[in-house]
Amino acid sequence: MEGLNKINGTLIWYYYICPREVWLISHAIEANQDNDFLVLGRHIHEIFYKKQKKEILIDNTIKIDILFNKKVVGEIKKSSKFVKSARMQVAFYLYYLKQKGINLEGELLFPEERKREKVVLTKEIETELQKAIQDINKIINLDKPPKPKKIQYCKTCAYKEMCWS
Numbered sequence: 001m002e003g004l005n006k007i008n009g010t011l012i013w014y015y016y017i018c019p020r021e022v023w024l025i026s027h028a029i030e031a032n033q034d035n036d037f038l039v040l041g042r043h044i045h046e047i048f049y050k051k052q053k054k055e056i057l058i059d060n061t062i063k064i065d066i067l068f069n070k071k072v073v074g075e076i077k078k079s080s081k082f083v084k085s086a087r088m089q090v091a092f093y094l095y096y097l098k099q100k101g102i103n104l105e106g107e108l109l110f111p112e113e114r115k116r117e118k119v120v121l122t123k124e125i126e127t128e129l130q131k132a133i134q135d136i137n138k139i140i141n142l143d144k145p146p147k148p149k150k151i152q153y154c155k156t157c158a159y160k161e162m163c164w165s
């Protein structure tokens with residue numbers, strides 16, 4: 001698909017949260033790495049990885065947390081609060097691999113909540129992803145980032161000082 005080469009799982013995740021963040025990340029604007037929530041996310045990954053395999057990087061585009069039985073792509077999240085973003089991120093991995101002739105299923109893991117959720121790449125989700133990929137490319141190509149909009153995520157966002165001080 002056209003425009004797929006600039007997209008990665010992180011951009012898909014943020015697309016469903018905040019378009020401004022998509023622009024900032026894609027233009028390599030450094031976020032505050034000491035942000036408590038980034039630190040907590042890294043910590044959960046480290047603890048979980050002691051029991052699981054390391055992440056798999058494909059084409060510098062998708063970073064798969066776990067591959068179960070070579071059939072299921074697993075993605076670890078610290079909470080299910082932004083589950084739509086998480087679902088679409090995994091769906092993007094499945095979509096990307098499908099373009100390479102690899103058909104897999106996905107699973108979201110929320111170790112802190114002891115929850116799991118299956119992700120299947122349906123026709124509807126594929127269509128939605130194609131639209132998201134087009135939109136993200138439009139956002140990336142803007143000269144300036146979209147204006148900040150106060151949303152629930154701003155409270156924990158690593159860019160909050162840049163947007164709101």
Ligand code: SF4
Nearest residue numbers: 018148154157160163
């Ligand atoms: S602080 Fe809010 S508006 Fe700014 S990038 Fe983060 S989520 Fe978007």
